Amino acid sequence: MAAAGASPRDGAGTRTEAPSRREQILTEAARLFARHGFHGVSIADLGAAVGVSGPALYRHFPGKEALLAELLIDISERLLDGGRARVHHDDPRAALADLVDFHVAFATREPELIVVQDRDLANLPEEPRRTVRRLQRTYVELWVDTLRRVHPDVAPAEARTVAHGVFGLLNSTPYAPRAEQPSARGADARAAVLRRMALAALDAAPE
Numbered sequence: 001m002a003a004a005g006a007s008p009r010d011g012a013g014t015r016t017e018a019p020s021r022r023e024q025i026l027t028e029a030a031r032l033f034a035r036h037g038f039h040g041v042s043i044a045d046l047g048a049a050v051g052v053s054g055p056a057l058y059r060h061f062p063g064k065e066a067l068l069a070e071l072l073i074d075i076s077e078r079l080l081d082g083g084r085a086r087v088h089h090d091d092p093r094a095a096l097a098d099l100v101d102f103h104v105a106f107a108t109r110e111p112e113l114i115v116v117q118d119r120d121l122a123n124l125p126e127e128p129r130r131t132v133r134r135l136q137r138t139y140v141e142l143w144v145d146t147l148r149r150v151h152p153d154v155a156p157a158e159a160r161t162v163a164h165g166v167f168g169l170l171n172s173t174p175y176a177p178r179a180e181q182p183s184a185r186g187a188d189a190r191a192a193v194l195r196r197m198a199l200a201a202l203d204a205a206p207e
Contacts, residue, residue, distance in 0.1 A: 024050045025061070028049035028050050029041070030071055030110070032046065033071075033112070034111075034116050038119075038120040043055070065125060071116060072116065072117055072124065073132055076136055079103075083139050083142045087099065096146050099142070099146060100170075100195055103198075104194050107194070108187060108194075111174035112174070114171045114173065143163040147205060151205045154205050159205065165201060166202060169194065169197055170194055176190070
């Protein structure tokens with residue numbers, strides 16, 4: 001389920017039409033929260049980033065916590081929806097590879113959201129934080145179930161450990177050193193390395 005007011009997207013990938021003002025605010029909020037932290041960004045900062053006054057943002061969001069909640073719930077929903085679309089495959093190895101490709105695309109296209117998730121989830125009120133955690137757990141279980149289709153003798157707890165390890169690898173993307181002017185070729189090369197390493201880790205699941 002996409003967030004209210006959001007334009008259609010390809011899974012956790014790019015938007016398929018021009019972003020609305022609301023989406024512009026969300027995009028800039030992700031960038032600013034990732035760079036400065038939730039508490040380091042004011043409503044005035046967010047307004048300036050999208051060319052409106054700070055108070056004008058209240059027409060779209062009641063406050064920063066609501067904006068953060070929409071960011072994190074939206075990406076959790078998109079990951080879950082995209083993951084579900086990729087596990088219905090007769091070949092479990094192909095399904096696992098599709099999950100890896102999907103998550104690599106997310107990690108390389110939207111690294112700011114990984115940073116915000118890692119650092120600012122605790123700043124959400126209890127109810128939206130529980131929602132994000134529930135969506136994340138369900139997404140993890142897609143990986144666990146698919147991994148166990150490939151390696152039936154792996155216990156659920158072990159498969160969960162492997163899945164979290166792969167997420168740690170893929171979600172390290174925002175923290176990896178980058179060239180000052182990264183090229184499309186460089187981004188593709190990083191994605192290919194992440195894919196190979198993730199598939200190797202999944203294939204080496206404990207027996």
